[in-house]
Amino acid sequence: MKVLVLGGAGYIGSHVCLELMEAGHSVCVFDNLSSGTRDNLFAGEKFIEGDIMNPSDLAAAMADGIEAVIHMAAFKAAGESMEAPEKYARNNISGTINVLNAMTAAGVRYFVFSSSAAVYGEPEYLPIDEKHPKNPENFYGYTKLEIEGLLAWYDKLKGLKYAALRYFNAAGYDIQNRVTGLEKNPANLLPVIMEVAAGMRSELKIFGDDYDTVDGTGVRDYVHVTDLAKAHVSALEHLARGRDSLVVNLGSEEGLSVKQILEAARRLSGQAVPAVTVARRPGDPAKLVAGSARAKELLGWQAEHSDVDTLVRTSWQVYKSRMKS
Ligand code: UD1
Secondary structure, three states: OEEEEEOOOOHHHHHHHHHHHHOOOEEEEEEOOOOOOHHHOOOOOEEEEOOOOOHHHHHHHHOOOOOEEEEOOOOOOHHHHHHOHHHHHHHHHHHHHHHHHHHHHHOOOEEEEEEEHHHOOOOOOOOEOOOOOOOOOOHHHHHHHHHHHHHHHHHHHHOOEEEEEEEOEEEOOOOOOOOOOOOOOOOOHHHHHHHHHOOOOOOEEEEOOOOOOOOOOOEEOEEEHHHHHHHHHHHHHHHHOOOOOEEEEEOOOOOEEHHHHHHHHHHHHOOOOOEEEEOOOOOOOOEOOEOOHHHHHHHOOOOOOOOHHHHHHHHHHHHHHHOOO
């Protein structure tokens, strides 16, 4: 298929593009390079520098025989979304409406959307399956939930076939070491630890060690970005076979604590990785773990590279090349 990948020069987008090309699809990357980077563009891709806030950019990109859209062009910092909701409303919600309307106008029927575990909010039970109540704790999560609602209506009214993929914590780098672009100003745990290991920042701040978890630090379900990328290809092919739209969790179904990741990073990098415990970060639940049975049932998907050593090793191979001596 001819696939337009919005946000294809970003961290997850670049991995999705590689998996799409490996599966024989033709890829057009559309990115405004605000978080994405040209380092993440690959031979064989077409690249359009464009913005989802600009309907004419989208119309031009879709005029070229595009059959499907994968949409990953969004802001994702949960904390920032509470301080600057306008920014998230504009880009994540209005921007996606622009995308859906451009697709409708161009007759593009298949849509794969990056949703998030943030739609659930504080867990009422674990593991979190798709039926879990949706009460986002932050505005970022609300934007994702709002779009899921829009997708159901565009399906009903316009025949759009979509897959909303609720990622848990994306982490790691391409198993084959083809992606080398670093995230700009990361706030997520693994890239922060990697920056400390590579001498790019002085220490890791552990946000609380008094949670009711295995070692007191926050537990999350980290899913390897190559696993995530493969799920996008499977979801697209599922829709193209004429199947119904779907909403699925993508997680490893395993929990890892901050300290477990930190210890693996120290062991695998051979670096000291200084860390200090500070206050809890507001809005952080103690533990989030996915139930991903629906993805297995509908897409035949399950995480294969999401063990702690693979997550850390594939990240370190990228960061160590940036080491300050
Ligand atoms: C959040 C969102 C998730 C979103 C992701 C993308 C929620 C509930 N989750 O994940 O949907 O896709 O961001 O950015 O809104 N930690 C530290 N020190 C650090 C950074 C993190 O101790 O410097 C800890 C956190 O307290 C947490 C864990 O590491 O326990 C993971 O944090 P992070 O990587 O920021 O992801 P989430 O907040 O889980």
